[in-house]
Amino acid sequence: MKQMICVKWGKGYGTEYANRLYGMARRNTTGPFRLVCLTDDPSGLRPEIDAFPLPELGCEHPKRTMGKWRKQVLWGADIPALTGLQGPVLFVDLDTVIVGNIDDYFTYGDPDRVYLARNWSKPLHRLGQTSVFRYPVGRYPEVLEKFRADPQGVADREGFEQHHVTHSVPGGIEFWPESWTRLFRLHCVPPFPLMYFKQAKLPPDAKMVTFAGGPNPSDVQLGRWEPDQPEFPSRLDHLSRLFKAERPWRHLRRYIVPVDWINKYWRD
Incomplete structure (x- = not known):
């Protein structure tokens, strides 16, 4: 089972974004496929999407920062929507356009490691970009725990949630092939x-x-x-x-x- 997850909250991206993501992913994967959408409003989602309530952040949301810190809930040790699933899960931002077959994203490398796209705006730094990343659900709760311990301090130091992920995954992160x-x-x-x-x-x-x-x-x-x-x-x-x-x-x-x-x- 190829497992993909997205997060939809607030008014920034409408239901059509999640529906398009499912359509693009379904056309560009082979074999069994599942899309989980963690959301504060499941209305209008196509029936093939498995919608679940978006977990609470578990701490005060940082102020004066551009990072999408709500995505940190993905690193929790117990996400009801994904409990019991085996293997890695691929996260994809709603404003992503899938233009080719993505089977390799599910099978590339070590299934127990975290794979991200490289942060292209800082090419000389080993930073990840979390628009598309794969991770073993529940394996690295330290990422969320470290954030919850000092959310404003983490946000002030890191600036963006993807920098926090880069620096907090035990053992470090890996990158996809850059052309993907x-x-x-x-x-x-x-x-x-x-x-x-x-x-x-x-x-x-x-x-x-x-x-x-x-x-x-x-x-x-x-x-x-x-x-x-x-x-x-x-x-x-x-x-x-x-x-x-x-x-x-x-x-x-x-x-x-x-x-x-x-x-x-x-x-x-």
Whole structure:
């Protein structure tokens, strides 16, 4: 049984994200497959998804930090939704686009180790990126226990939950082959100024494309980087807003041409 888990809470990602994740995963795995969704609102989820209540964090949520610390509950020693399952479980963020067969994610390497994508924004550091990671459920409760002991201190030191995971897994972490998991804004979007004229590419050998740090795949479909931008803004319209932007250089680089392959792969 290939086992995948996702987490959906709050208003950031609607039910359609989980439903699309199931559809993409089912098309790109062979043999028995299960998707567990830990959520605070299971309404509208397709019946093939096994929905369970999202466990409480068990401590005060850190303040003044961008990290998605609620994901730390995945490291608990007793997750009712996964109790009794054997073998490793693959976690995938809801804003991930699966573009190829992912069977290897379930079988690669040692099933008792933790495998992550490399944190591409800090290539000289041995840091993991938790948009896609595989772990043996309940085997490393120290990750959650260490966080619960000092949640604000951990958040202040680490900044992001994925850094905490990197530094807290006993025995260290492992990485997938780099070509498998690609980050959209770094590996797909053409460099400035080519992004004004060319579509974002789909890297060869990629199996999943993640969207950590934006843009969102639903916005990319519409040819925009931010949800408050107009759909399909012209190049001239985008440039005309440059001097009104708080961070002009960031605004200049955040232009995207609608991407055809998002529509092909990111669907139920």
